[in-house]
Amino acid sequence: MTRRSGSADLPLHGGRVPRWLADRMTRLGALMVEAIVREYGRDELLRRLAHPFWFQSFGAVMGMDWHSSGITTSVIGALKRGLAPLSKELGLHVCGGRGKHSRATPAELVAIGERVGFDGTALATASRLVAKVDSAAVQDGFDLYLHGFIVSDDGRWVVVQQGMNGERRQARRYHWLSENLTSFVDDPHAAVDGRSQGRIVNLADRRAHASRVAQLDLLQTLGPDRIAREFARIEGEPAAATSDDQPLQLGLLPHLAMPDHHDVRASNVVARRLHGALAAAAENGPRDFTELLQVAGVGARTVRALAMVAEVVHGTPCRFSDPARFSLAHGGKDRHPFPVPTRVYDHTIGVLKSAVESARLGREEQLAALKRLDDQARRLEQYATGPSVEQYIVQERQHSHEYGGRSVFGWEPPAVVPPASGRKKAS
Numbered sequence: 001m002t003r004r005s006g007s008a009d010l011p012l013h014g015g016r017v018p019r020w021l022a023d024r025m026t027r028l029g030a031l032m033v034e035a036i037v038r039e040y041g042r043d044e045l046l047r048r049l050a051h052p053f054w055f056q057s058f059g060a061v062m063g064m065d066w067h068s069s070g071i072t073t074s075v076i077g078a079l080k081r082g083l084a085p086l087s088k089e090l091g092l093h094v095c096g097g098r099g100k101h102s103r104a105t106p107a108e109l110v111a112i113g114e115r116v117g118f119d120g121t122a123l124a125t126a127s128r129l130v131a132k133v134d135s136a137a138v139q140d141g142f143d144l145y146l147h148g149f150i151v152s153d154d155g156r157w158v159v160v161q162q163g164m165n166g167e168r169r170q171a172r173r174y175h176w177l178s179e180n181l182t183s184f185v186d187d188p189h190a191a192v193d194g195r196s197q198g199r200i201v202n203l204a205d206r207r208a209h210a211s212r213v214a215q216l217d218l219l220q221t222l223g224p225d226r227i228a229r230e231f232a233r234i235e236g237e238p239a240a241a242t243s244d245d246q247p248l249q250l251g252l253l254p255h256l257a258m259p260d261h262h263d264v265r266a267s268n269v270v271a272r273r274l275h276g277a278l279a280a281a282a283e284n285g286p287r288d289f290t291e292l293l294q295v296a297g298v299g300a301r302t303v304r305a306l307a308m309v310a311e312v313v314h315g316t317p318c319r320f321s322d323p324a325r326f327s328l329a330h331g332g333k334d335r336h337p338f339p340v341p342t343r344v345y346d347h348t349i350g351v352l353k354s355a356v357e358s359a360r361l362g363r364e365e366q367l368a369a370l371k372r373l374d375d376q377a378r379r380l381e382q383y384a385t386g387p388s389v390e391q392y393i394v395q396e397r398q399h400s401h402e403y404g405g406r407s408v409f410g411w412e413p414p415a416v417v418p419p420a421s422g423r424k425k426a427s
Helices: 019-040 042-049 052-061 070-090 105-116 120-137 206-221 223-234 271-287 300-314 323-330 342-360 365-380 389-398
Strands: 007-011 092-098 143-152 157-165 170-177 189-192 255-257 405-407
Touching: 019 042, 019 070, 019 300, 019 342, 019 365, 042 052, 042 143, 042 157, 042 170, 052 070, 052 170, 052 300, 052 323, 070 092, 070 143, 070 157, 092 105, 105 120, 105 143, 120 143, 120 157, 271 300, 271 323, 271 365, 271 389, 300 323, 300 342, 300 365, 323 342, 323 389, 342 365
Parallel strands: 007 255
Antiparallel strands: 007 170, 092 143, 143 157, 157 170, 170 189
């Protein structure tokens, strides 16, 4: 069976990702994926995409709203655009998406299979079954509207799909992983994201085997019309409870509760991890300038962002219990925790691009410097100190104009604050 890896509550958000952010997400997402594949391999990337905590952190470090359902749509879209030109080199393909794009997934898989040599027809069937299980076999009140299928050249895959409950203004994300998958109807999910809604109808639970068999028997012996009449007759009548009448739950998983509030608060961030990243940026940044910082104009602020990007590339699952922390790298499009520092973002992309391009030529020094930055952050977090989360956010907003701060509300104007030292912060 696949491994269940967690759950999360996702407030349902509308709106679109502005072009200026979508383009940056596409570039940064593709570079981070390539770095992960080069360091750990394609299978490890698929495992991470199947992990809801990592997935949310991945979206947050790219500047999307840190707690919202929109991360799912924007990340799948960014990866589909960014990995398309690299599909031959990396052996990775992103299919599907939202709405009409989700329905095109089977045809995309067949076409890719003909091109690279895996059984696209079988994967198209898997795509349909995954969607059917989460829309019909698991009746939890969420209607699917997004289906993303990421597949490697050797036919291994991960599915990330999402449903919405309009009345509750909530979304639920489902993760599937082909690794060790033996059945589509006996606990197949790698993870299910969403707040518990009490009892649900989950026919994909192995304990529902008898129910599935009984339903097939009823359909064959009574026929659909007779079943419909019987259901209408008994609707509203309470069923007698038995000692075996236990609710079918989605499993006891590590639970990440994404709150409704937009602002990032101290309670959303593990402060010692933040302080470790800040301390590592301060101590490692100057030492690694010659290997890592080849982009003109890069300064201390970019190194802090790189420390958080490096953790998403190299961190283990237990490191992602606080996705809000990664929004402190590049902010958020809705100005929470602060406007997106576009100059810092562009420098982050430039540094990572330089490191990846050098690695393609066999020079691993810059990518190795990123890993040292992450290693140092983990060591320092045991005793490093630094500003509180609130102080960090205030400082970012004060200097947002200098960093090219931008949100869906426009460019950030200069902050009206008394001059401190007369020196301009380096990005």
